[in-house]
Amino acid sequence: METVRQNTKGKKASEILFKKERFGRRLVKDLKRNKYIYIMVLPVVIYYLIFHYGPMYGVQIAFKDFSLTEGIWGSEWVGFKHFLDFFKGYYFWRLIRNTFLINIYELLLAFPAPILLALLLNELRRIWFKRVVQTISYLPHFISVVVVVGMLVDFTTQNGLINQLLSIFGVEPISFLQKPEWFRTLYIGSGIWQSIGWGSIIYLAAMSNINSELYEAAKIDGANRFKQALHVTIPGIAPIIIILLILQIGSMMSVGFEKIILMYNPLTYDTADVISTYVYRKGILEANFSFSAAVGLFNAIINLTLLVLANRISAKVSETSLW
Structure with a gap:
């Protein structure tokens, strides 16, 4: 019974690995085929990463008693x-x-x-x-x-x-x-x-x-x-x-x-x-x-x-x- 379980887990792991590899190959092919489109999209992605996702670390001050002298990490948590x-x-x-x-x-x-x-x-x-x-x-x-x-x-x-x-x-x-x-x-x-x-x-x-x-x-x-x-x-x-x-x-x-x-x-x-x-x-x-x-x-x-x-x-x- 234990052997059957191990074989089942092994098959599932191999299927997941195969799907990841297949997705990776498709992604690489798509990047090569549409490289100019991705280059055009890249500035927008960079903009959102820097000006929208980057500042999100500051959201934590909503749960702190923020002080300019202490900074974000040094301010006291207030929940x-x-x-x-x-x-x-x-x-x-x-x-x-x-x-x-x-x-x-x-x-x-x-x-x-x-x-x-x-x-x-x-x-x-x-x-x-x-x-x-x-x-x-x-x-x-x-x-x-x-x-x-x-x-x-x-x-x-x-x-x-x-x-x-x-x-x-x-x-x-x-x-x-x-x-x-x-x-x-x-x-x-x-x-x-x-x-x-x-x-x-x-x-x-x-x-x-x-x-x-x-x-x-x-x-x-x-x-x-x-x-x-x-x-x-x-x-x-x-x-x-x-x-x-x-x-x-x-x-x-x-x-x-x-x-x-x-x-x-x-x-x-x-x-x-x-x-x-x-x-x-x-x-x-x-x-x-x-x-x-x-x-x-x-x-x-x-x-x-x-x-x-x-x-x-x-x-x-x-x-x-x-x-």
């Missing part, structure tokens, strides 16, 4: 103290609520906007007009966030364009950037304006790969333009939509830090303060590095969890997933 302080903190639920709501609004309003624009552009038959619309919609993407916020400030002041238009209808001037209830509207609206054109590119590219015979068959069946879009175009780009939706859900707890830090002020903290801005204040302004690292790590773990769950649900429901 989950900073996490518990954050969970019990006065601002915890406000930060979670604001971060979650802004991302929900982006998911419901900003995410479908490029899809709708792509569907509309796909229906245009005048090529010159289609190109003009595409160019105009792409341009805001290349405008700096600082400039976009500057435009918001100019348009929403007491004497700004928006208040001047409102005064025509007898509406009193509104201090939009000082009103908490207006912050999310301005943030989401300006984000849609800036990204809708650029975001539609990938959907237009996916639409160009849809077999034209499907549209011809739909026409024969009596489908109008709307039904063709509903039953041919949208199913044709569904895998792309699902992949981008998974990625969007995977960043649910991450909000555009630069834009919010430029837009918000103490008057709008109640609706504008999110996890990323809180980390900035605690880490950079107050030099509480360990606490801010703990909050940032918590945020990253939530994002990773959402990404994995969204990917798993998508794989079961639609058979489309990231991995």
